[in-house]
Amino acid sequence: MNFKKPFPSTRFYFNVNRLSRILLIICFFFLFTSEIFSRTIEVHEGESIQKAIDSLEKGDTVKVYPGIYHEFLFVDKTFFTLSGVIVNGRWPTLDGGGKLNDGVIGSGANFLIENFHIKNYKANGVMTQGAGNIIMRKLIVENTGIYGIYPTMGTNVLIEDTVSLGIADAAIYIGMCHNVDVRRNEVYGSVIGIEIENSTNVLIEGNTVYDNSAGIVAFALPGLPLKKVENVIIRNNFIFDNNHRNFAEPGALVAGVPPGIGIGVMAGDAVTIEGNIIRRNSFAGIGIGDNNLLPNSKSPDPDVEPNPDRNKVLENVFIDNGVRKWNDFISWIFYVIRILFSGNPIPESPNGGKVGVFPDGYDIVASGKGKDNCLIAPDSVTKIGTSSYEVCNPKETTEKIKTMIGDPKLGEAKSDERELGKQVFGAVCSGCHSMNIRTVGPPIKEIQEKYKKDVYGVVSFASMPKKVRAGFIEMPSQKYLGNEKLTAVSNYILNLKDEGAKGVVK
Ligand code: HEC
Structure with a gap:
């Protein structure tokens, strides 16, 4: 093709213009999408x-x-x-x-x-x-x-749907954390199944915990930067046959934990134990004690209050705790030998003396001088050391608390994160969700009522949606958005105020 000579420069300009327009559009596209994807x-x-x-x-x-x-x-x-x-x-x-x-x-x-x-x-x-x-x-x-899953010094931690086994200390170990949910995990064949240590606001729910030396424990230990275990809910778990031989490293603190414990609380405050099935733990279905149980209890930490206070044992199902089988005796023989040779004292018994070589077991074993602890149905369980326990108010239940995870950012939300949440909502979720009315999915209002502050619940659902409502299509997974965007948009949704009169979110 022949170009006419007089116009080459115009043509050239035109091409540059078009090219730059296309480039600009591509740039815009990337600018926008890199924010979203x-x-x-x-x-x-x-x-x-x-x-x-x-x-x-x-x-x-x-x-x-x-x-x-x-x-x-x-x-x-x-x-x-x-x-x-x-x-x-x-x-x-x-x-x-x-x-x-x-x-x-x-x-x-x-x-x-x-x-x-x-x-x-x-x-x-x-x-x-x-x-x-x-x-x-x-x-x-x-x-x-030593540890399987181990968050330390964290705030807002969710551990769910995991399986841990064969761990020589704690399979799931919450160390000095705040606002933690541990739900629907299976934990077995370890020295401790789930351990909460010097942490506050922890929900341990719906876990299956068996064949460990001790199932679930909440300990306040001396000598650490955070000084207490407080506000813990241990709820709706299956906790059975935790009679495993203690195979912790000799000399390690947990080597002193006697086998046969379902739930153990040491110096913990406001621990509520509710709705669990606690079966065939040969020493104590639930053991609650003070820091005198520790081998080095003679040099305590002045900032750690050593007594268990305000703990509640609400409705649980106790079956055959404190009953020993031959296997459990073998565990105990190993334990006693280990304790004698390592120089650790055998723990104090509820009556103040040393635990005998093969002490009797019970549904509930309590020791120490804690205050304001309660037990809801004392006559239904075998127990020792609980004489100072009151009877819990039957109306008290933890039902209303769905999660311990605080709103990760509410209040201090950086505006760029809110901006990101808003952007993702506008670009993705608003196609199917609106504030007050059902469009394709349920209204945001309904989501807010259901999830309250459970940001991770929304993150979890949006990345792995399930069929919930009859008459709705199944929501497509939003996992491709990635963690940052999903967290931002979930936060945004749960904190969205109803401003538009017509239920349209702006
Ligand atoms: C293509 C449409 C569509 C998009 C896009 C969409 N959703 Fe949904 N969403 C639905 C539908 C439909 C349901 C109802 C599903 C059910 O109940 O089975 C739903 C339900 C939900 C629920 C309620 C879950 C429950 O437990 O009841 C949440 C939370 C949710 N969506 C969050 C989001 C978020 C966050 C986004 C954006 C990242 C999003 N959705 C994008 C269609 C969508």
């Missing part, structure tokens, strides 16, 4: 997960496909998602081969990890350090040394 990198067997983590930033996701990965993973980014992909029942497995110390350490806030099988580490399966807004779910944690 997060980057995701896929990792397949044979590749390095840590490399993928290092190449990403805040708000991004690493997706790991099935295979065995001999790695230690360190995530120090915020709003980061580490997500396994399960294909045909095959999980991505992190295997420390008995040589590596930790499976995963997360030190950034707003970290989500899910869908991994983590095994054979020497220290911890998954540990998060000092970070808030943590979700750990759908993990299998096996033989990972």
Whole structure:
């Protein structure tokens, strides 16, 4: 084709104009979408997960496909998602081969990890350090040394739908955290199933806890920066056959825990135990005591109040606790030998003396001088040491409390996070949800009433929706948005005020 000579420059300008327009549109597109959509990198067997983590930033996701990965993973980014992909029942497995110390350490806030099988580490399966807004779910944690799932110094921590086994200290260990939910986990074959230590506002609900030396414990220990265990609900759990031989490292604190304990509270305050099935724990279905049970109780921490106060044992089902079988005797023989050789004293008994070599067991064993503890139906259980316990008011129940996780950001929400929530809502959710009226999905009002402050409940639902309502389509998963956007939009939704008269959210 022949171009006419007189006009080449105009044509040139026209092209630049068009090009720049297209470029501008592309830029806009990316500007907008990068705000809404997060980057995701896929990792397949044979590749390095840590490399993928290092190449990403805040708000991004690493997706790991099935295979065995001999790695230690360190995530120090915020709003980061580490997500396994399960294909045909095959999980991505992190295997420390008995040589590596930790499976995963997360030190950034707003970290989500899910869908991994983590095994054979020497220290911890998954540990998060000092970070808030943590979700750990759908993990299998096996033989990972001292702790399985271990958030420490965190605020707003959710642990759900995990399985842990074969851990030589606590399978799930809540260390010095605030606002924690631990729900629907299975924990077995460990020294301690679930341990809450020097933490406040903790809900332990719907877990299956069996074949550990002790099932669920709440301890206030001396010598740590946070000084109490307070406001804990242990509710609707199945806690049975926790008579496992204590195989903790000799000399470790938990090596002193006698086998056969369903729920143990030491120096805990305002611990409410309700709705659990507590069966065949051979020493104590529930044991409540003070810090004199500790081996080094002669040098106490002046800032730790050593007595258990304001604890409530409400309606639970107790069956066959305190009954010993041959296996349980073997556990006890190991325990007594260990205690004698390690120099730890045998714990004080409820009557002030030492626990005998094979003390009797009961549904409830209490010791120490705590105040204002209560027991709802004293006549229905076998018990010792509970003479100072009052009868709980039958109207008291924890039913109304759905979660201990505080609104991760309410009040101090940074405006850019609210902005992000608003943007995601406008771009994605508002297609199907409006404030007061049903469009495709239920109105936001209804969601607010149902979820109250449970931001993670909304995050959880939106990333893995289930069929809830008859006559509605199933909501499509919003998981692709990533952790940061889902948290922001869930926060936004739960705090949305009804401003539009016509129920239209602006
Ligand atoms: C394509 C339409 C659609 C989009 C987009 C959508 N939803 Fe939904 N959502 C629904 C439907 C339909 C239901 C009702 C499902 C049911 O009850 O079975 C629902 C229900 C819900 C519920 C209530 C769950 C419960 O337990 O009752 C929440 C929370 C929710 N959506 C959050 C969100 C969030 C957050 C977003 C945006 C990130 C979003 N939805 C985007 C259609 C949608």
